[in-house]
Amino acid sequence: xxxxxxxxxxxxxxxxxxxxxxxxxxxxxxxxxxxxxxxxxxxxxxxxxxxxxxxxxxxxxxxxxxxxxxxxxxxxxxxxxxxxxxxxxxxxxxxxxxxxxxxxxxxxxxxxxxxxxxxxxxxxxxxxxxxxxxxxxxxxxxxxxxxxxxxxxxxxxxxxxxxxxxxxxxxxxxxxxxxxxxxxxxxxxxxxxxxxxxxxxxxxxxxxxxxxxxxxxxxxxxxxxxxxxxxxxxxxxxxxxxxxxxxxxxxxxxxxxxxxxxxxxxxxxxxxxxxxxxxxxxxxxxxxxxxxxxxxxxxxxxxxxxxxxxxxxxxxxxxxxxxxxxxxxxxxxxxxxxxxxxxxxxxxxxxxxxxxxxxxxxxx
Numbered sequence: 001x002x003x004x005x006x007x008x009x010x011x012x013x014x015x016x017x018x019x020x021x022x023x024x025x026x027x028x029x030x031x032x033x034x035x036x037x038x039x040x041x042x043x044x045x046x047x048x049x050x051x052x053x054x055x056x057x058x059x060x061x062x063x064x065x066x067x068x069x070x071x072x073x074x075x076x077x078x079x080x081x082x083x084x085x086x087x088x089x090x091x092x093x094x095x096x097x098x099x100x101x102x103x104x105x106x107x108x109x110x111x112x113x114x115x116x117x118x119x120x121x122x123x124x125x126x127x128x129x130x131x132x133x134x135x136x137x138x139x140x141x142x143x144x145x146x147x148x149x150x151x152x153x154x155x156x157x158x159x160x161x162x163x164x165x166x167x168x169x170x171x172x173x174x175x176x177x178x179x180x181x182x183x184x185x186x187x188x189x190x191x192x193x194x195x196x197x198x199x200x201x202x203x204x205x206x207x208x209x210x211x212x213x214x215x216x217x218x219x220x221x222x223x224x225x226x227x228x229x230x231x232x233x234x235x236x237x238x239x240x241x242x243x244x245x246x247x248x249x250x251x252x253x254x255x256x257x258x259x260x261x262x263x264x265x266x267x268x269x270x271x272x273x274x275x276x277x278x279x280x281x282x283x284x285x286x287x288x289x290x291x292x293x294x295x296x297x298x299x300x301x302x303x304x305x306x307x308x309x310x311x312x313x314x315x316x317x318x319x320x321x322x323x324x325x326x327x328x329x330x331x332x333x334x335x336x337x338x339x340x341x342x343x344x345x346x347x348x349x350x351x352x353x354x355x356x357x358x359x360x361x362x363x364x
Contacts, residue, residue: 002300003163004140010149010156011122011133020129021149021156024072025108031069031080033101034058039084051085072110073127079111109150117147124158140164153235178262180356182315182348183291185282186334189252190348192264192356197252202244203285210237245287253294257302264307264359265292266315307359319343320353 013021035054042049058081062069069077087099118125119138124147125131138144142164149158180192188199203210213234220227256263270289274280299306309315317326319336321343329336329347336350337343 001163001165002297003145003161004297005159005161006139007157007159008134008136008138010158011135013132013156017129017132018156020072020126021110021151022108023068024076024110024149025151026104027069027072028076028080028110029102029104029108030066031058031077032084035081035084036099036101039088051081051088054084055081071128073112073116075112075116076110079113107150109148112147112149114144114146119144119160134158138162153239154232155239176260178264178356178360179256179260180264180352180354180359181256181266182352182355183266183268183286183288184348185279185286187348188248188286189291190346190352191256192349192352194349196348199286200244200248201285202241203281206237206241210234210241213237245285246290249287249291249294253291253298256295257298257304260304262305262307262360262363263295263299264309264356265295266313266355267308267311268292269311305363307363309355309358309362313355313358315351315354315358316347318350318354320345320350320357 010017035051035058038054038057039049042053055078058077062077084099087096090096091098112126116127122135122137123131123133126149138160140162142162145161145163147158147160149156151157176193178192182190184190187196189197191197213230217227217230217234220230268288270283273283273288296306298304314325316336317329318324319326319338319341322338322341324338324340326339334347336345336347
């Protein structure tokens, strides 16, 4: 079994629907912030707060102090306390920072459990609102676990989590056995068979337009109508950049999973690489982490094997012809020249071949 998410845009929401979505997001945000404040109060009082205890305290007073929470689905407030508990669990495991209070307009969303909504063709029924039209029908077949309504720029989306009992997708008749994939900032990916895939680089291509909108936004009075219009323009451009990047990554990962049975990749430390201020922008524009995430779940769908090579493996410094390892290799050296056998090859192709060989060794 595998759980996939299908994100669908809500089609032309009415004023009533838009107001409902905004109110539900506000209630979800309010419940989370109230729970965080209550958690801190209980901790300062010498108690051991839990998500369940904070939720019970909220439920005890909401009919009197917060009666407006009943205007929307009950899941909007209830899920906020589950999210708060998960945030503290991650904090205690040193996986994330201490939970912070949420702000209006940033990652606005609310949750719906599978017993609170119904899907039929191109519409979804939401509690206390009714049927809402969406732009397309559900692609996946399986058990619908939950839904999350969120806003990006001035658009509303519903993301449906589907638990699937799936059969592997059909693969290409000309499928090869194995391939090594080397990610880079010059080309998004270099395959061990010699193919190179150039990245879309949407942030680089639209950086001038992005800077112009940001300059206009900086000159507007905060909170004014012009400021809000410019803020939506900026969000729309960021969404466009994201869509271009996602589209190119989806096409690449689908091609790799369809054409190769064994996929060998590097376990890149993307977070550490982003600390290099000279490369951070180019790395984020390529989307290395998103590439790996898509490749992993699509490999499951296609029935592929993924072999992850250690990030400490010297794929770029090792000669793919004789195995000699260089002590130093500058980033500016795009052609690999072996000091021992004088073998000359493109740097990224050399790394991809080494990744493929090491990946196959790890599987055997």
